[in-house]
Amino acid sequence: MTGDRKTISEMVRDKFDDLTRAERQLVDAILRNYPVSGLGSITALAQSADVSTPTVGRLVQKLGFHGYPAFQAALRAELEEQLSSPLVKHDRWSDGAPDTHILNRFADAAVDNLRQTLGQIDPADFDAACALLAGLERRIFAVGGRITHALADYFCTHMQVIRDRVIPLAANSNTWPHYLLSMRPGDVLVVFDIRRYENDILKLAEMAADNGTEIVLFTDQWGSPVAPLARHRFNCRIEAPSVWDSSAATVVILETLIAGVQQRNWDTTRDRMKAIEDLFDRTRLFRKFN
Amino acid sequence: MTGDRKTISEMVRDKFDDLTRAERQLVDAILRNYPVSGLGSITALAQSADVSTPTVGRLVQKLGFHGYPAFQAALRAELEEQLSSPLVKHDRWSDGAPDTHILNRFADAAVDNLRQTLGQIDPADFDAACALLAGLERRIFAVGGRITHALADYFCTHMQVIRDRVIPLAANSNTWPHYLLSMRPGDVLVVFDIRRYENDILKLAEMAADNGTEIVLFTDQWGSPVAPLARHRFNCRIEAPSVWDSSAATVVILETLIAGVQQRNWDTTRDRMKAIEDLFDRTRLFRKFN
DNA sequence: TTGGCTCTGTCAAATATTTTGCAGGAACTT
DNA sequence: AAGTTCCTGCAAAATATTTGACAGAGCCAA
Secondary structure, three states, X not given: OOOOOOOHHHHHHHHHHHOOHHHHHHHHXXXXXXXXXXXXXXXXXXXXXXXXXXXXXXXXXXXXXXXXXXXXXXXXXXXXXXXXXXXXXXXXXXXXXXXXXXXXXXXXXHHHHHHHHHHOOOHHXXXXXXXXXXXXXXXXXXXXXXXXXXXXXXXXHHHHHHOOOEEEOOOOHXXXXXXXXXXXXXXXXXXXXXXXXXXXXXXXXXXXXXXXXXXXXXXXXXXXXXXXXXXXXXXXXXXOOOOOOOOXXXXXXXXXHHHHHHHHOHHHHHHHHHXXXXXXXXXXXXXXXX | OOOOOOOHHHHHHHHHXXXXXXXXXXXXXXXXXXXXXXXXXXXXXXXXXXXXXXHHHHHHHHOOOOOHHHHHHHHHHHHHHHHHOOHHHHHOOOOOOOOOOHHHHHHHHHHHHHHHHHHOOOHHHHHHHHHHHHOOOOOEEEEOOOOOHHHHXXXXXXXXXXXXXXXXXXXXXXHHHHHHHXXXXXXXXXXXXXXXXXXXXXXXXXHHHHHOOEEEEEEOOOOOOOHHHOOEEEEOOOOOOOOOOOOHHHHHHHHHHHHHHHHHOHHHHHHHHHHHHHHHHHOOOEOOOO
């Protein structure tokens, strides 16, 4: 493929001239729907080629494999590379850093997390979540845990510009009952709960759900105990080459969600953004962008 | 996918809520490099997920298959269909979403940002920044702006577990002079400043630099006015298909930095992490992982 | 705490798969 | 045409895989 090693199909084609009748018949079957054909049992492959089982075994040995299982393993490895290459095929991320430098390892993990996270998201469900959060008649609450409250914070900072009635819950769970009182059926609670799942958050979600509040959950690949209560749920992979988890994929989904809500509320947002910019300018809090 | 029959990954996703800890762990491994992971022996799959062989057997029965071989057969059939249909499919992040869906556009932008960001980082400089932040004799301050204070917060939450003497600056700039007083030559100030650059942050950085405080800066591709003062600087691309900027690349670099510091302080960190876990367990703030 | 419950791993039996030994038979040479 | 060689399939042995039974561990409720 990339020159490091021959693919099975190439090996097979190269050897083709040296093969016997039954073996060519077999190779033909292998290539017929390559590489899936070779992934079943040796007998199944033999039958699909109308040759005997030992013929298959002998051919793979001729190709240099130690046995049929070894042949299958090679086939799987090849398939794996083929399936993942389009995206992971970056030349090293950071020039000058060895592949094993933590910058490169982390970047690999981040992209991998993102791909797998997106693979598990149903676009229709995602769109529905956007629509839910775009509804101006609802109030939006957001809460996070020890580590994830930064994400809830990030979310609220943006949402508060996009729309009215966005209420971040304080990190301190003592204050939560207060908010619970004001939640009404139809309101939305956005929950960030990533391992280790926090019991306080579960309790909060349970009570909110009892109230008729809709729950949107951001969690990890294993799923927080809040999941069964959630109307919309995003399982974001958090694996990282570190003792810590990575929130990168979560951030991407979160930002996409913000963008999606923003699109739906563009008329409102435009005015609000303009108003906010003016305010910031007036208070001279920010210097103009260069 | 094509609608006629559910794919294994969809089945797994649907059942996810009903699954137990070991089963989720297993599902995670299956999805890790789907579908190749499920094409080997049941034992190999079990080992890659760190569960026992029977657990795998039980899961596939739960999914409705008669046995592991039946599960594999379904997987092969699915793979065959996938491979024979348009190859571009693999390029899509989220199956079922048209390429122009915002999920896919955002993901593309995020990876692009990450690639370009990493391309601009000198690994040696990065390592030096890690070493700087790992020095226990220094105090670490962190500050962010209107939007980026969530990043500073995120950074501090982690660093406070890794090491002592990490001090997050409050979002309110009124309180900053207080912190300035306690900064000493050799201390480090981590600054998050992304457009629109905030004047207060610039002033803070200037005064800190005058004090002899080392500055580590996270900014965007254009560079905040703090840049000339910074000992280490990370320009993270923030482009997104939205009126908002994306912090995803910044988060990845930040997490990598945390991991790097963590490695250098592993002896200290291990004890601190253990102590913290114990504390959380005792206070029953968290429920055990399933 | 204690008792009941579910979950999960170990072990061993059952089953499937792969490999090997062997012999019939085709093709090629003499 | 007879002898030789190599190919091929059958069947049984060897090996690997899968499944079922059991018991310990952990969790939850009373």
